Amino acid sequence: MSFSWIFRRRTLGGAAAAGLGGALAALALAWRPVIAPIPVPPPSSFSTDQVARGATLADIGDCSVCHTAEGGRPLAGGRPLATPFGVLYSDNLTPDPDTGIGHWSPEAFKRAMKDGIGRDGAHLYPALPYEHFTHVTDADLDALYAFLMTRQPVHAEAPANRLIPPLGFRPLLAGWKLLFLHKGPVPFDPSHSAEWNRGAYLTEGFAHCGACHTPRNLAGGEEGSRAYGGGVAEGWRATALDASNPAARAWTRDALYTYLATGISPDHSAAAGPMGPVIKGLSTAPEADVRAIATYIASKMLGREAAEPSPTLIDNTAAAAKAYTAGATLFAGACAGCHSQGAPMLGQGRPSLSLASNLGDGDPTSAIQDLLQGIEPPVAGRGPKMPGFADSLTDAQVAEVLAYIRARYTNRPAWPGLEKAVRVTRKEGAEP
Incomplete structure (x- = not known):
């Protein structure tokens, strides 16, 4: 029996022992005891x-x-x-x-x-x-x-x-x-008001706003360095709640409170998608708690209010119609009755599309979902309602309409690869 064979056998044995030890350590780390059942409490x-x-x-x-x-x-x-x-x-x-x-x-x-x-x-x-x-x-x-x-x-x-x-x-x-998983209480910040600190506790805790509005890494963990920088929720784009928020008009504490309590802000837009149920829950919460959440989130967006307090409403009708003729035609037939200047329903709690955050976002996902799925008032009798066009417009037509609306109501560059984005979003919306 050669020395090299003995060495290899010992090395392999040591490696196997180390592997087994590592596996046992991992299982020990993962193991948690059962907690005994109790009788159902009356x-x-x-x-x-x-x-x-x-x-x-x-x-x-x-x-x-x-x-x-x-x-x-x-x-x-x-x-x-x-x-x-x-x-x-x-x-x-x-x-x-x-x-x-x-x-x-x-x-x-x-x-x-x-x-x-x-x-x-x-x-x-x-x-x-x-x-x-x-x-x-x-x-x-x-x-x-x-x-x-x-x-x-x-x-x-x-x-x-x-x-x-x-x-x-x-x-x-x-x-x-x-x-x-980072444990510990939400720190109390003495440099802020009691309302702000209450809002921090609720937002970071029970409301778990960052779970949707923060980007996640490949492992599904929140990217703490980009907290509230925008994320994904059930196939929708969860808008950034920091200074990069794409709203045409900066959100104020009062505007946020109105939006969170009713689902609509006259200076911004209406809640849609996963935000609808969030609004429904907050609409019954104590006013003080909702105002506290609004105060805390508004502080996350500081840096915009001074720069863009109240911009002029945008309506590039002629240029948009020239660039997207098919989209302009589709908009006239499906959307103008509610969204064009002078439309009878525009003043009924329906903000101008130039104020819609989804149209100003660099990611078209939520704008696509708005058109495909429509908007339902999250609280009965409050806010506008919009039908979905998933069954009546093709992917190409949805892309044409959105390209036209983006060009007409914003000064942002066109969304690239829009028809493909519509196709992917529609497919994801049909899952699981």
């Missing part, structure tokens, strides 16, 4: 005030939006969420003992919200934005728990997730959390 065990406070936090946090399937019972889960990594289905948050959280203790609930760990010890996917909920207080989580535990139990099993292999292996999430 609704009478929670105070009326605590339940009411939890209801408010649930509205601010949009819980029912993600945890209610189309046509399903409120908070019973099963709603699909398309991600770059596959499709996830939301969990049942009702106190059903078999398919919901009926047997979860307050400790199990708080661990899920702050650490992303289920009662059974399994890692939860960050579609549950525990990146943000980890910053909220235990008292507020107890109130949210009280609200959920007093809902009507619904027996509803969520469908199995459909993820790209090996992402269905939940222990991998332990490594993701080491990189992207």
Whole structure:
């Protein structure tokens, strides 16, 4: 037996031992204990005030939006969420003992919200934005728990997730959390008002605005260095909420409050897409909390207000019609009745298209979605309604209309590759 053979065998053995040790260390890192089930707590065990406070936090946090399937019972889960990594289905948050959280203790609930760990010890996917909920207080989580535990139990099993292999292996999430789950309270900033600090707590915590309005890296983590620089939400472009915000008129605190409370700002535009349900929740939240959120977000956009307080409305009708003849014709037939100067419906809470943030954005995604899917008032009886044209306009026609509208109502350069962008957006809108 040669010395080299013995050396190789020892080297391979050492490598195998090191690999096994690394695997065991990784499993130890990922392992979390099961928290024992409890009897389903009776609704009478929670105070009326605590339940009411939890209801408010649930509205601010949009819980029912993600945890209610189309046509399903409120908070019973099963709603699909398309991600770059596959499709996830939301969990049942009702106190059903078999398919919901009926047997979860307050400790199990708080661990899920702050650490992303289920009662059974399994890692939860960050579609549950525990990146943000980890910053909220235990008292507020107890109130949210009280609200959920007093809902009507619904027996509803969520469908199995459909993820790209090996992402269905939940222990991998332990490594993701080491990189992207940053715990700790939202710092109180004494240089700002109490209202601003309340807004910071709500925005960074329950409202989790950065989950949509911040770019994400290839691993799905928020890019902290570009916080509120714009992101993606359910196939829509989530507009930047920093100084790069593309609105024609700078957002003020009061304009933001009006928009968040009603879904429309006369100096900007109307809420559409995923913002609709957000507005619906905030419309029932306490005015002080909504104003606090508006105050905090407005401070993120500082730098624009002094530069562009109130620009002149733009309408390059002749030049746009010459450049995009087909788009001008389509606009006259489908859009002019509501959006052209002098249109009878233009003054009924319908801002000029020159003020629409989506038209000024460098990314056409949300403008495309507006035209394909239309706009529904998020709060009954408030704001304009626009039909969708997905079934009546081809990709080429949608691109023509949008190219014309962009040229007519903004001074921004044309969107490149617009027809392809329409085709991709339409396809993504049809998923999952």
